[in-house]
Amino acid sequence: MALRIDQDHSRFKAIVRGKIKQNLRKYVQQGEMIGKKGKDTISIPVPFIDVPHFKYGHKEQGGVGQGEGDVGQQLAPGNVEPGDGQGKAGQGEGEHSLEVDVSLDELAQILGEELQLPNIQDRGSEKIVTTKIKYTGIHTIGPESLRHFKRTYKQALRRQISMGTYDPNNPVIVPLREDRRYRTYRLENLPETNAVIIYMMDVSGSMGDEQKEIVRIESFWLDTWLRHQYKGLESRYIIHDAVAREVDRDTFFHTRESGGTMISSAYKLCRDIIKADYPAASWNIYPFHFSDGDNWSADDTRLCIDLLKTDILPQVNQFAYGQVESPYGSGQFIKDLREHVGESTNVALSEIADKDAIYSSIKDFLGKGR
Amino acid sequence: MPRSLTPRLEDLRKEIEGHAREFGLDFFETVFEILSYDELNMVAAYGGFPTRYPHWRWGMDYEQLSKGYEYGLSKIYELVINNDPCFAYLLEANAEVDQKLVMAHVYGHCDFFKNNFSFRHTNRRMIDEMANHATRVSRWIDKLGVERVEDFVDRCLSLENLIDQHAPHIAATPTPSWLKSRPS
Incomplete structure (x- = not known):
């Protein structure tokens, strides 16, 4: 069943894949969930996007607006709380990887768009035909294996009510031969490509x-x-x-x-x-x-x-x-x-x-x- | 589609509601509905509400929740909304004992919702209001195009952490008389 959220979900996936909204794609981050399969841990990639936020300073003190000030005084941000850790920042650029799990079908679509591949003109599609059973209706005769329980029950119930043999206090429904209903099917020819x-x-x-x-x-x-x-x-x-x-x-x-x-x-x-x-x-x-x-x-x-x-x-x-x-x-x-x-x-x-x-x-x- | 409780669960619900009242809990009427796991994930991704405006962020949360559930890492047992009536969702696949536990738990939430000081100013028609917002945003999208509306919403979202959550309480405090009468 299609859920309402599917449209939001595919929009998100399109953003992650860089199809639309390049300005958002730069915020894509690569999260992951760690799962276990037997002894091995597996990583399940979960990309997410965090839109930029204003952040409060560490403490409501210092910084801008602290009085007249002298010429040359620096506008320092609030003091960093102790405990943030020491040590030097690393040098050099990290490796940014983006892993999006896509289905093979989506992959093929991307491939097709990327290489501008034409869709294949297939030949002989009309010649190849498979037959498929399609259940189309209800009939009064048919094999027992195709008996439609609900319809049979309803029919029996209807008959018993109209005959006056239905007792609400003891609602036993006994279907007779003519109450039985069966699914009927038709064989449909479906063109198939091989x-x-x-x-x-x-x-x-x-x-x-x-x-x-x-x-x-x-x-x-x-x-x-x-x-x-x-x-x-x-x-x-x-x-x-x-x-x-x-x-x-x-x-x-x-x-x-x-x-x-x-x-x-x-x-x-x-x-x-x-x-x-x-x-x-x-x-x-x-x-x-x-x-x-x-x-x-x-x-x-x-x-x-x-x-x-x-x-x-x-x-x-x-x-x-x-x-x-x-x-x-x-x-x-x-x-x-x-x-x-x-x-x-x-x-x-x-x-x-x-x-x-x-x-x-x-x-x-x-x-x-x- | 949300389904109402099965007759069996409905009987249990009545019994649990009775116990909850016996213990002196006071709550809004509580409506339970049953959802399949993907529907529950959807509602959870919407921040716990059944209808929201279209936006990719819900899709992102949905993906995370779905993966967590599908790989067996996390599971949502219950969702309850501070609305009048309260709405609560049960996961279809849960065992009966889980459902009992969750229902009892939910009545606790609902008592809290109704009586806690912090919720005095909470809009108890929030489900309706959010559905109205969803309709309005959809109408804008039809009119202006998804790109423009989405860009705008993205900007709003980057400000959302600056909203003062105490504002309703502050605004509700009447100006003291000595402040009013003071000459300016």
Whole structure:
């Protein structure tokens, strides 16, 4: 239920987040509540704002208005009460942190506004339909499991009163067969949008921890955004070196393998997954591939481009390739892609040099609104 | 929405009221209502009143109270307003023994409200007055825009600690006759 205070609450959150009223934001302070979870203490951030106040002096003595005074006499504030403690003030600026807990949905909204991401035009939304049961009315027949107790009781009560068998001193109501009332339902068709992200990552020897960190951060944001756009988003994860395999999310981000790089193996697997589980007519499909761009051979690259052109691109909303710079430099693969499929409208290519480049890379990937 | 007491609680209330009178307490009529925890947090954030003017500060307090309750750090048992009739709120989820304790406690407050010297000048229609203020501020917001009204209210709030809380008592003291007759 919506409470009256919700409007005040969201206004406060907007101020804290710096959306409105910059002049108030400077008063935001970071309080916290300390909670306990088992043995660990946890800190729950509670931001608050204190508007500036006039303060009374320490004592009603001294200060301004103490008489004629001599030239040069200082207008001193009231004496500081003893006991305020001694010691020097610290030097240097402290670290100001502001932590606002926001829901992922809000985060996605902020991301969208910040990067000016277009909302996704989804395709096939009319084709996909789920049926939902909606209870619409009351009927005199139906299964016992749907019996409406209150309506049945009322009906019986009404009948007994009109028949004169109702006794206020002994108000026993006995429903007969014809008193019973049942809920009825209708099956409604609801259009539904389905989306799947297929993450592919190169885990060959040249992809270090830092590269994986970049991929992890970037895929978190992609995930958040697409989740905001589609209800019921699915994710699939593929890792590959010279061979590809499907893994769970945890493995995806934590595997360190070594070996060569055959990107085509991942694309083949991606194609097979799409073919098996996600018919293009009813799914919005987003393959994201991250690699350092060092493919094993030109032959394999050619194979990749073939796979993309004939199998993957016609099926998907957008194919995205992010090339992460590794200690061994940035590879050739993105150039090959740019040359052969860079013209396609549903291909997004991005080079991610370091963590700071994630921001613009997200924009490269999501800026097309597909 | 506030709900009135369940029949069971109403019976208990009558019994407790009886005990309170037996002990010689004298109070305004007291109306109990039951609120869910988020409603109770809302009323508490409004400074204990059901209706206030729109302002972000209530939202801030609400967030703090809600988090405290949701993480199990704090819990409000009771709220009572020094109004005539007194209004008191019970938390829906409390156990019966808590409710009994709270109701008995509330009657103590209400006796104090009615009879304490410091409350002589208290406006006992404050709930109505605050609701009127809320309506008035909302009307201003509709007319002038939320920014302008909020800025103004923010400034007022930064002065609120300068209001002399003893002022009603001082103003109520008649000027002594010797002071009046003194030639100026």
